[in-house]
Amino acid sequence: MVYRFRVILDAEEDVFRDIEILQDATLEDFHNTIIQAFGFDGTEMASFYLSDEEWNQGEEIHQFDMSGGDDSIxxxxxxxxxxxxSEDQTKLLYVYDFFNMWTFMVELAQIAEIEEGRDYPNLMFVHGQIPLNAPDKEFKAENEEDNEEDEFKDDYNIDDFDNFSFDENWN
Structure with missing residues (x-):
């Protein structure tokens, strides 16, 4: 069987690739296909994450074993x-380059029959050009309040050194 995916860059502009790949290919094969489809050089680390229907990040599937012997990764x-x-679990998140955080939503769109004479993986459709820089991300905790103005509000005046509870000549 062949898995047909839409891989969407998490950005304001529509940038996506439709890719088909054999169902028994590894996530490493899929990673290599994605970086080629979007024109990355492949020198940066990446990970896949299982995702639910609301695109919440789940279990990480690592590119390299840096666990120091943890067999659970x-x-x-x-x-x-x-x-x-599967038909029930269709979504993954894919992050390429953890410094720039190129983030992609990956959705299994169809499970199809293998077509004779077609090479896999296959880049089926290209829409949009990847921007020069990764889109900015806004990272929030799950339960973070919407009112961000009060996030760092406290009773301390950073310029009022006399009222801090430490000796300014401590070293």
Whole structure:
């Protein structure tokens, strides 16, 4: 079987790629296909995350094992697409380059038959150009209040050193 995906850059402008890949390919194969489809050089680290219907980030599937022997982590090169995706579980998040946080929403759109004479993976459709810089992200805690003005509000005046509870000549 073939998995057909839409991979959408999390940005204001519509930038996406439709990709088909064999269901037994690994997430590492899919990672390589995504970076080629979007024109990245592949020198940065990446991870996939399981996702629910509201695109909440779940379990991480790592590109490299940096756990120091923790057997509970999952690796891209050991994880087949069909072991994490199905008709019921269709969404993944993909993050490329953790300094710039290129973030993509990956959705399994269709499970189809293999077409004779077609090479896989296959870039089916391209829409939009990737921007020069990763879109800015606004990171919020799950239960964070909408009123951000009060987030750092406290009773301290940063310029009033006399009322701090430490000796200014402490070293």
């Amino acid at each position: 999952r690796l891209m090169n050991e994880t087949a697409l069909d072991s994490v995706l």
